[in-house]
Amino acid sequence: MRGKLYLIPNTLGGETLSNILPQEVIDTSTKIRFFAVEELRSARRLLRKMDREFPIDSSTFIELNKRTEKPSLYFLIQQLKKGIDVGIISEAGCPGIADPGAVLVAMAHEEGIEVSPLVGPSSILLALIGSGFSGQKFTFHGYLPKERKDRIKSLKDFEADSRRHGHTHIFMDTPFRNMNVLDDLLNELADPTELCIASNLTLLDQRIRTMSVKNWRENAYDLAKIPAMFLIGKSE
Amino acid sequence: MRGKLYLIPNTLGGETLSNILPQEVIDTSTKIRFFAVEELRSARRLLRKMDREFPIDSSTFIELNKRTEKPSLYFLIQQLKKGIDVGIISEAGCPGIADPGAVLVAMAHEEGIEVSPLVGPSSILLALIGSGFSGQKFTFHGYLPKERKDRIKSLKDFEADSRRHGHTHIFMDTPFRNMNVLDDLLNELADPTELCIASNLTLLDQRIRTMSVKNWRENAYDLAKIPAMFLIGKSE
Numbered sequence: 001m002r003g004k005l006y007l008i009p010n011t012l013g014g015e016t017l018s019n020i021l022p023q024e025v026i027d028t029s030t031k032i033r034f035f036a037v038e039e040l041r042s043a044r045r046l047l048r049k050m051d052r053e054f055p056i057d058s059s060t061f062i063e064l065n066k067r068t069e070k071p072s073l074y075f076l077i078q079q080l081k082k083g084i085d086v087g088i089i090s091e092a093g094c095p096g097i098a099d100p101g102a103v104l105v106a107m108a109h110e111e112g113i114e115v116s117p118l119v120g121p122s123s124i125l126l127a128l129i130g131s132g133f134s135g136q137k138f139t140f141h142g143y144l145p146k147e148r149k150d151r152i153k154s155l156k157d158f159e160a161d162s163r164r165h166g167h168t169h170i171f172m173d174t175p176f177r178n179m180n181v182l183d184d185l186l187n188e189l190a191d192p193t194e195l196c197i198a199s200n201l202t203l204l205d206q207r208i209r210t211m212s213v214k215n216w217r218e219n220a221y222d223l224a225k226i227p228a229m230f231l232i233g234k235s236e
Numbered sequence: 237m238r239g240k241l242y243l244i245p246n247t248l249g250g251e252t253l254s255n256i257l258p259q260e261v262i263d264t265s266t267k268i269r270f271f272a273v274e275e276l277r278s279a280r281r282l283l284r285k286m287d288r289e290f291p292i293d294s295s296t297f298i299e300l301n302k303r304t305e306k307p308s309l310y311f312l313i314q315q316l317k318k319g320i321d322v323g324i325i326s327e328a329g330c331p332g333i334a335d336p337g338a339v340l341v342a343m344a345h346e347e348g349i350e351v352s353p354l355v356g357p358s359s360i361l362l363a364l365i366g367s368g369f370s371g372q373k374f375t376f377h378g379y380l381p382k383e384r385k386d387r388i389k390s391l392k393d394f395e396a397d398s399r400r401h402g403h404t405h406i407f408m409d410t411p412f413r414n415m416n417v418l419d420d421l422l423n424e425l426a427d428p429t430e431l432c433i434a435s436n437l438t439l440l441d442q443r444i445r446t447m448s449v450k451n452w453r454e455n456a457y458d459l460a461k462i463p464a465m466f467l468i469g470k471s472e
Contacts (some may be wrong), residue, residue, distance in 0.1 A: 005367050017258075020355050026257040094361065098369030099377035106471035107445040109432075117366040119256050121355045125330065125381070129243050130353040132342035135333030139375040196345075202355070210345040233343035 003080040004060075006032060007088045009093045010046050012202045013227065017049055020121040020202055026050045028118065032087040034079050036064040038099050043089040050175045064088065064100055065147045068188050073213070092227075094122045123229050125171055127198035129222020130208040133233030138168035139229045144181060151181070152188050158232045159193050168233035178223040181230060186220065194235055201226040210235065239316040241332045241344045242268060243309060245356020248438045249463065256357040256438055261288045264328055264354065264401045268323040270315050272300040272340050275372055279325040300324065309340050316349045328463075330358045333376075341363050359465050360406055363434035366444040367404070367470030373467065374404035380417060387417070388424050394468045395429050404469035412458040425449045430471055436465040446471065 008029045016115040037043035040061055047054040062068075062076060065167060076086050088095040088104055094117070095101035108115050124140050143159075144151045158169035173181050184197060191214040200210040210231075211219065244265045246384050248257060266287040273279035276297055283290040298304075298312060311324050324331040324340055330353070331337035360376050377394075378388045394405035405457060409417050427450040434444040446467075449453065 006380075016260075019258055019260040022253075022255055022258050024252075077457075094365050096365035096368075097361075100373075101365075101471070102472040103370050103372060104364070106446070109368050109471070112284050115366050115368070115444050116442075116445075117254075117362045119355070119357045119362070122358070122361050125333075125361050126353045127389060128353070129330050129332035130336050130341070132332075132351070135376075136378045137376065140371075140373065145316050206352070208351050210342070220253050235335045236336070236338040236343070 001083050002113055003083050003085040004114045004116050005080060005084060005105065007101065007105070007117040008087045008089045009094045009118060010042060010090050010092050012121050012123055014203050022119055025118040025120060028223045029087055030054055032085050034064050034076060034084060035059065035089055036073065036076055036084045036101070036104050037088065038065055038101065039091040039093070040062035041093045046089060056118070057127055064104060067102055068100065070103065070107070073107060077107055077111055078103065080108065081111065094120055097122065097124065104207045107150065114140050121202050123198070123227065125202045126201045127196065127208070127231060128168065128170060131231045131233060132235050133168040133194070133195035133196060133212050133231055134166050135168070135236055137166070138170060141169060141171040144171050144173050152184055155184060155188060159189050162232050162234055163193070166232060166234045170229060170231050172229050175225045175227055178226070178228050182220060182223055184214060186217050187232070194233060196231040197223065197228055199223055199226050200229070201227070237319050238349055239319050240320040240350045240352050241316060242321060243337065243341070243351070243353040244323045244325045244448055245330045245354060246278060246326050248328050248357050250439045257359060257427060258355055258365055260350045263355045263358060265284050265323055266290055268293045268321050270312060270320060271297050271325055272309065272312055272321045272322065272337070273297050273325045274301055274335050274337065275327040278327045288325065300340060303338055304336055306339065308341070310341060311342065313347055316344065317347065324360060330356055332355050333358065333360065352455065357438050359434070359463065360436045363432065363444070363465035363467060364404065364406060367432035367467045367469060368446050369404040369430070369467055370402050370472055371404070372404070374406060375408040377405060380407050380409050386421070388420055389449065391424060395425050398468050398470055399429070402470045404467060406465060406467050408465050411461045411463055414462070414464050418456060418459055421466070422449060422453050430469060432467040432469065433459065433464055433469070435459055435462050437463070
């Protein structure tokens with residue numbers, strides 16, 4: 001029997017697990033001793049939250065980030081081939097989305113190893129369903145272009161497509177650039193365009209608001225340095 | 237104080253909740269007595285699974301499906317304005333994606349009512365992270381066109397875009413048409429194109445496989461009448 005590669009969801013920054021992880025996800029994850037992790041500290045913190053007695057020191061953590069070369073992951077593939085389960089833990093949310101976890105998943109598929117994604121919080125999904133926009137067709141674009149000119153072109157493309165086809169467009173930026181994104185949205189988009197901003201998802205001060213750009217101009221609030229998802233779409 | 241509109245995730249067809257729902261999601265949901273539901277039977281079944289003693293008979297269920305007119309939802313908005321919480325339950329998975337739940341969410345936003353999406357299973361998200369394809373940029377297309385000619389055009393567009401830009405394309409069809417979709421994929425796409433099929437997600441016989449179209453031709457399996465997600469993408 002071969003091991004399974006489990007995709008373990010991390011918190012979105014909150015302190016409690018009971019609102020974001022099913023009990024079986026916790027039970028499965030704390031039985032694993034070999035991990036690929038995006039960031040060591042947040043992975044250990046998650047495991048300690050799952051189980052205060054989790055044996056961090058006798059477990060193996062391989063860092064999996066932009067700088068990781070494939071060969072350093074072969075060790076984990078070898079464990080899987082020997083029948084040992086391996087977990088991937090992202091810095092926040094579900095592994096494999098906007099982080100480098102997908103590399104190891106692809107290697108597992110090449111070797112015919114079973115991949116098991118566990119249920120947990122995804123800011124993309126929570127923002128989408130919380131927005132009231134169409135979930136029939138949507139695109140996640142990841143991070144916006146850094147150049148202001150390119151960023152504005154993207155936003156205008158999303159707006160046009162959403163108006164014409166009702167397609168929902170989801171995007172984000174690094175938290176310290178949120179206010180620039182908001183400025184661009186409010187300055188460049190048309191009055192009636194509908195915009196949703198979902199910030200601090202799953203946290204106590206979670207906020208999900210969908211309004212026209214016109215209304216946002218009068219009711220914008222501070223998004224500096226907090227995690228936020230932006231959505232342009234059409235209410236159903 | 238106004239009520240909150242909770243988006244309550246349903247199972248993807250499985251019998252147990254401990255692998256798909258956090259305990260707090262169960263606790264929050266079973267305190268609610270007013271619901272908008274896509275399908276009565278599956279909503280009641282979920283609530284009884286959450287709590288065997290759930291007072292179905294003294295709770296209110298408003299059907300929310302393609303035939304629902306907005307006025308019949310005003311009753312629920314009134315409850316929210318009075319300070320009473322309301323839940324939306326889809327037939328399967330998260331409300332608001334490929335179902336009509338988004339209408340009520342949009343109405344709530346118009347009234348400035350707080351919307352709270354709860355964490356649970358989403359086949360789109362589980363399939364995406366389980367595929368090993370890029371999660372940096374992806375599109376969910378919903379159901380494929382029914383006309384074979386249009387369907388094949390869509391599939392070829394996904395293939396071309398994914399080869400050129402590494403964008404992941406996710407789509408589905410009604411389970412009884414799965415084998416036709418699979419035929420089209422294997423007949424019309426190029427040998428090296430990577431295809432993931434994720435079926436029976438979160439169930440005991442869950443299967444997630446990513447292979448080239450060439451390999452799929454030799455290793456296809458029966459997908460008739462089981463829920464499946466299809467993905468065309470590029471392994472990282």
